[in-house]
Amino acid sequence: MLNLEPPDPPALSNRRLCARRDHLVHEIRRLEQRRSSSWRESAIWARPRTLAILGMVFLAIGAGTVLAVAQFNVFGEPATPTARGPRVTVASGRDWSVSSWRSPRGVCLSIEIPNSEAAIRCGFPVVGATNSGSARERPRTIAGMIFLHRGPRIGFAVGLVSADVARVEATPRDSTTRATDTYRAPAEVRTSARIFVARFDPASPPVAFRALDQDGRVLGEWRPPARRKSVVRVHP
Amino acid sequence: MAEINDHALSQYARGGDVEAFGSLFERHARRIYAYCFRRTGDWMLAEDLTSVTFLEAWRRRDVDLQPDKVEPWLFGIATNVLRTQWRSRRRYAAALKRLPPSEPQHDFADDAIERADAERRMREILDVVGELPRGEQEVLALALWEGLSQTDTAFALGIPAVTVRTRLFRARARLRERLGLADNELAAVRTENLERTSAHAEP
Numbered sequence: 001m002l003n004l005e006p007p008d009p010p011a012l013s014n015r016r017l018c019a020r021r022d023h024l025v026h027e028i029r030r031l032e033q034r035r036s037s038s039w040r041e042s043a044i045w046a047r048p049r050t051l052a053i054l055g056m057v058f059l060a061i062g063a064g065t066v067l068a069v070a071q072f073n074v075f076g077e078p079a080t081p082t083a084r085g086p087r088v089t090v091a092s093g094r095d096w097s098v099s100s101w102r103s104p105r106g107v108c109l110s111i112e113i114p115n116s117e118a119a120i121r122c123g124f125p126v127v128g129a130t131n132s133g134s135a136r137e138r139p140r141t142i143a144g145m146i147f148l149h150r151g152p153r154i155g156f157a158v159g160l161v162s163a164d165v166a167r168v169e170a171t172p173r174d175s176t177t178r179a180t181d182t183y184r185a186p187a188e189v190r191t192s193a194r195i196f197v198a199r200f201d202p203a204s205p206p207v208a209f210r211a212l213d214q215d216g217r218v219l220g221e222w223r224p225p226a227r228r229k230s231v232v233r234v235h236p
Numbered sequence: 237m238a239e240i241n242d243h244a245l246s247q248y249a250r251g252g253d254v255e256a257f258g259s260l261f262e263r264h265a266r267r268i269y270a271y272c273f274r275r276t277g278d279w280m281l282a283e284d285l286t287s288v289t290f291l292e293a294w295r296r297r298d299v300d301l302q303p304d305k306v307e308p309w310l311f312g313i314a315t316n317v318l319r320t321q322w323r324s325r326r327r328y329a330a331a332l333k334r335l336p337p338s339e340p341q342h343d344f345a346d347d348a349i350e351r352a353d354a355e356r357r358m359r360e361i362l363d364v365v366g367e368l369p370r371g372e373q374e375v376l377a378l379a380l381w382e383g384l385s386q387t388d389t390a391f392a393l394g395i396p397a398v399t400v401r402t403r404l405f406r407a408r409a410r411l412r413e414r415l416g417l418a419d420n421e422l423a424a425v426r427t428e429n430l431e432r433t434s435a436h437a438e439p
Contacts, residue, residue, distance in 0.1 A: 003413065004361055007380050009273035009282065010351040012266055020265065020287055025258045027331045028294050032252070103328055 016078035018212045081105045081122050081209040088186040091197050096173055100189050107191055111156045113146045119147040129193035132160055134173050141165065141220025142211040148202045155202040157209060157224065160185075160193040168196040170206035182210070242306035249299050259334050261290050264307055267382070268314050273278070274381050275318050275373075277358040279351055285321060287335075288328050289314040296401060298333060305391055312392035315374055372407040 081103040090109075091101045097112050124143040125133025133143065143157020154211035161168055161182065171176045180198035185191050200206055211220045240248075240256075242263065248256030268289050272282035295315050301309055317324045325332065365373055373394075378389045379400060386404075390397040 006274045006361055007354045007357045009346070010279045010354050012269050017262065017265055020283065021258050024261055024290050024294075025254050025333050026255065027291060027334070028254050032254075032290045048294075075409070118411075122346065129337070131380050133250060182317075 065069065081108070082110070085190070086188050086190050090183050090186065090195050091181060093199075096156070096199075097170075098152070098156070098195070100186060100195060102131065102163045102189055102191075105130055105187055107160060107185070107193065109145065109158050109160075109195070111158055113149055113154075116149065119145065119146045119156075122152045126160045126193045128164070129160065129162060129191050132162070132191050132193050134140075142168065142196075142209060142222040144196065144209060144222055144224070146205065148205070148226040153202050155200045155205055155206070157196075157198040157200065159196055159207060159209070159222065160191070161196055161211045162219070163192045163194060164213055165194060165211040165219055167212050168198070169210045169212060170200065171208045172200070172204045172206050174204070243301065243303035246297070246301055246306050249294070257290075257294060258305070260310075263292070264310050267307065267377075268310055271314055271377065271382050272318065273354075274358060275377055276321075277355055277362050279355060281321075284325060284332055285314070285317055287332065288321075288324050290348040292317060292324065301310070302362075308392040311382065311384060312394065315378070315383045315392060319370070319424075321328055332387045346404035350416070364411070367414065368407050368410055371395075372403045372410070379404060380394060394398055416424060 003069075021153045048074045056069045080136055084102040084104065087099050087101040089097055095113060097114070099110050099112070101108050103122045104162055106123040106125065108120060109124070110118055110120040112118040123133040123136045123137065124140040124145075126143055127139045127141055129139075133139065138183055142159060142161045142165065144157055147156045147158070150190055151157065157170065157180070165182070168180045178198070178200075182194050182196045183192055185195050196209070198206065198209070205224070207223065209224075210218050211222075240259070242260065245256045245260045245263075249260060265286055269282050269283040269286040273279050276282055276285070293310055296313065299309070323435050358375065365376060366378065374393055375389060376394055378384045379386060385391065386400045390400045393400070431434070
């Protein structure tokens with residue numbers, strides 16, 4: 001029969017016990033000393049470290065804000081740039097008008113619904129027309145903007161085309177084509193580009209605008225973006 | 237001069253008195269060492285685990301103990317150290333390396349024989365007991381081998397006293413079945429301890 005009575009452990013002599021005790025006390029003192037010195041270190045460095053971290057955080061926030069503002073200025077076109085010259089009406093109807101003027105960002109166009117709202121955009125870089133848009137953007141044959149009015153439910157597309165464009169056709173969703181009006185830019189705007197204006201039903205906005213020459217050849221096409229992010233709405 | 241009791245020493249230790257904690261070690265180290273030896277069957281490992289137990293106890297000294305619970309508390313820490321002995325030893329490996337080398341002893345051969353014999357016997361027992369679930373091994377070792385009351389065993393293991401009773405009952409049943417013994421033949425597992433601890437148990 002197996003005896004499950006456990007044996008007494010090998011004796012732990014007084015000498016070994018004392019050695020273990022001394023070792024324990026020594027280790028605890030060492031531990032406490034290290035802990036208190038690390039606490040002192042942290043207390044000494046806590047304030048400068050905190051200040052440094054806070055400084056870095058504020059710096060990061062500042063840099064982020066500057067970058068964001070810069071981004072906004074570059075891409076957001078937050079406000080109408082300073083006009084360089086008079087604002088001239090290009091075309092108008094009973095309840096709308098399109099005007100144009102020069103600015104540091106190139107040609108500005110605005111569509112205004114009197115006593116309602118207006119849309120403004122500056123910079124329509126077109127081929128062969130100096131000062132029509134920003135030098136950073138690639139010039140095209142046709143560049144424009146879309147404006148859907150919230151009130152009387154009318155829509156407009158306006159923009160610039162290069163001087164060799166004879167006419168601009170709008171293509172609604174039903175694939176038909178509709179001619180738009182093109183105008184010589186006012187002399188005050190000082191650009192060789194022509195201005196096109198198209199009015200449409202907001203229920204079926206054009207999906208493309210094609211620029212054609214005298215012989216009906218397509219020189220370029222502009223597809224309005226789904227989001228009209230660079231149009232600034234101005235409420236009276 | 238009246239001897240300072242465990243509770244007072246633990247309170248001093250709680251306040252950061254290392255010498256008071258050293259005194260606690262002197263009082264309880266042999267009991268913890270015996271427990272560690274009976275759980276491992278290795279006296280050198282048991283010595284190291286005893287040191288680790290007290291280092292760990294220092295780390296956890298902020299607990300507010302009842303006056304008679306210092307020793308069960310130490311047994312509880314030792315049990316945790318045994319459960320995670322490899323991790324615990326790794327944690328305190330640097331401290332254990334700083335132990336001074338053992339001094340040469342007289343009658344070395346006799347000591348070695350005694351130690352080897354104790355280890356062999358203990359390992360034979362552990363081969364059998366080791367087949368029990370861990371919770372039952374712990375209850376058996378604390379309540380029967382170390383003679384803790386069921387209440388203190390429950391405190392050490394952080395379990396209800398009724399669970400201690402249940403585990404003891406199951407451990408004994410399993411051992412009887414494993415060894416093919418009759419009810420009255422398991423006297424070797426210190427049944428006198430069992431009777432004593434049952435008497436100490438809370439109603």
